[in-house]
Amino acid sequence: MDNQAPYLQLQHIHKRFGKTVALEDISLDVWAGEFLFLLGPSGCGKTTLLRIIAGLEEPTAGRIVQAGRDVTQLPASHRDFGIVFQSYALFPNLTVADNIAYGLKNQKLPRAQIASRVQELLRLVGLQGLERRYPAQLSGGQQQRVALARALALSPRLLLLDEPLSALDARVRANLRGEVKALQRRLGVTAIMVSHDQEEALTMADRIAVMDHGRIVQIGTPLEIYQHPATPFVADFVGQMNFLPGLVSSEGFGVFRTGPFTLRVHGWQNHLSPGSEVMLAVRPEELRIERQDVGMSNVLLTEVHSVEFMGPHYRLLLHYQHHAGEGRAVNLVVHLPRHATMHHELRIGATVPVHVPADALRVFHLPQRSLP
């Protein structure tokens, strides 16, 4: 496979519907064999982008290069891709085998060759023996496997997946995640999947493009996105995040104040003048409950608001006053492993010290003070 140039290049894609902007200056390279996710809330333009890649929708401006060829003006029927939809879009009046063979038959292949290809695909998605069933006689998970087999029937080099798992039960969904990923690896097909499920993206993607309001706000590996979210929006959308309002302290480099407390941040690069407003962010599992306030640094004294049992862990909702005596309370969610709770007295209303590790804190400078 050609590893020099990206398999798919999107260059400055814009899409407008009348006066509303659906996509704004999207540029993106997808490498051959890569599993890329377009992740974002509903209405962020991710499905529109997928449809533009497929040629089902034309961009208002921009260029699409696939396998070295400019395909911007090619209709879908002249491009190379297979597609799977959330609705499965299986033809209800055709059997499983006929659904999978739908594109093959059009290519005027010999009957025997079609039959053996259908068998091969059924094996691939683990549905041997169901070829004579109709879609209505299958479970949701089975239907989506048929849709996958059908999309792969013509051996496309690009597989497009539009929220394919969203309509399934949680358990089936989790199983299929691994299967789809393994299948994509095995076939080496380049895949682009649209999703609003961050967990799905984190577990399946090689790279994730997080989208918001028609723009790509961050591209990176799942770990990069999770560890180093580029904006508060990404931080909040991928995983859970606590946001603490803060001010740059005059006490030194990388020192911030939130309410009455002082927090130090490791590796802080930016130069902001003392008194600038910032947003400090820390993930719930990174916070630690201390047994008592022993005068450690980076500790917040908080009050327990509620304790929820989540199974593997407890979810604590804590808060502290931002300004002494008045103003809004700052909420803090902490995930505490079940075994760790026995050391703490977690009555509602109790005061607990929370340690914020200096290397877990991210700082967002907010010019227009927009809370996510």
Next chain:
Amino acid sequence: MMTPTTQEHLLLPPRSRISLIVTGEEWLRRLLLLLVVAFLLVGVLAPLVPLVVRSLSDQNGRFVGLENYVRYFNSPGLASSFVNSLTVATVTTLLAVGLAFGYAWAIARTCMPGKGFFRAIALLPLFAPPLAIAIGLVYLFGNKGLVTTGFFGFFERTLGLPLAYNIHLYGMNGIILGELLYCFPQAFLILMVAASLADARLYEASVSLKASPLRTFWVVTLPGMRYGLISAIFVCFTLAFTDFGVPKVVGGNFNVLATDIYKQVIGQQNFVMGATISILLLAPTVIAFVIDRMAQRRQMAVLTSRSVPLHPRPHPVIDTVALVYCSLVAAAILIVIGAVVYASFVDVWPYRLDLTLRHYDFRHVGGGGWAAYTNSLWMSFYSALFGVVIIFLGAYIIEKSRTWPLLRHFAYFLSMISVALPGLVIGIAYIFFFNPKSWTLAGFSIPNPFAFLYGTMAILVLANIVHFYTVSFMTATTALKQIDPEFESVSASMRVPFYRTFARITLPLSLPAVAEIAMYLFVNSMVTVSAVIFLYSPQIRLASVAIVNMDEAGDTAAAAAMSVLIIAACLVARLVYTVVVHQLNRRTQAWRLP
């Protein structure tokens, strides 16, 4: 949510639009769309132009502005028809919608027995020409009618009771009674759908909040059926306002717009006044159409996918009341239709009640007899056949393609407006459009390429397809909307041409709707008289027109016989439809049922 543009957004990207390369397939779709638009332009829009022009011109074709309208409203005899039509339509609408509301509610929301029977009877008048209903009324309430003569003096003779009752049929009473029977099934169909779309959760919520049944009715039932009610009101008003058949038979000296047009055009050959009255006939229906469209647009999903269907609970008192009510309404319908059937077999009403088939021998009456009947069957068959092809393809290209969005919207608009055109207006507009050998436009004479259609079977079929286009189009569109729009995308991704997907997927999935459209077109073409009465030629006489001719000539029994033949043909069509759909469902059970 998509972000609205700001000024700076508008400046950033280049304004050039990217258009996809046009493939052979796309050309084929464009051709199909162009054909549909051409059909609708010729069938719906273009014929209205000479109609409007005529109403603004004098007999010699000179432009006179609104003079004809002024003249119309200044001649008391004519102007009163406008008021008469409004009165009849308003009263009919109130009665028909009110009666149908109760009837639909009883079937949808109670546990009374015999719902299937009552539903079938309510729809029976759909299979009879309005003329037949009027003739049934004549046999019941006319001068020698069953009721008027007290069962031919039976009560007087046996019981000594003068139980004869004269409702003074000819005039407003007769028209309203006839239109009521004609409009009732239409209102019932719409309200039945509205009454069935109830969300049980709303009723449970209302009960749990301790609301009284009356309050629940006002707060839950009525708002839920609001749009159905609006629709039913406008449909009934339009039908009653524009119907020709009933007033033709039982109108007497009570003139309405529809009969005036007929008299002006057929009786006095006054085409200018015919055109003027046609526009007056058109105006309220267009207004009704616009209001109805606006109301429907506001109707967001009354029923969401999470709605729980309401299953009525048995209630002895309510169920009994509902049963009695529906029985009375059904009896009224059956008696009128039954009177037509019975009268067609009676030797000489009311003097010799021996049964005979002689009225079915049409040789000695006018109208065209059995040949007219055969013509009607063929015309209805062609209307169904060509209509279903044109209408379904039209709906398909509008709903399932992305070709030329503006033109598709225009085609959709044309498809929707035909419902606002009364049959008489279509008929008279077609005379103006198709009859001349050439049109004169701004002093130039253009040969009329469609003139060859005039006086042929083709123009009758065209008139019927256009007349019944919108309802069929909506049926097709609804069926197509239920098919996953991504089928087209999936097919494109597999490089399967659209026509193959149409043949293998879309059409097979839509067959029940296709059958329904064909049945609808056949039945309506059989019973309609208004559009075709101006367009039939002496060589191609029609059954429904024959009823008019026979009735005019006083051959009421023959008219009744012809009515029965039409009803029979429609019921057979309905039976065929039922069998076909049953077979379809049986064959497709495997992939329909989970």
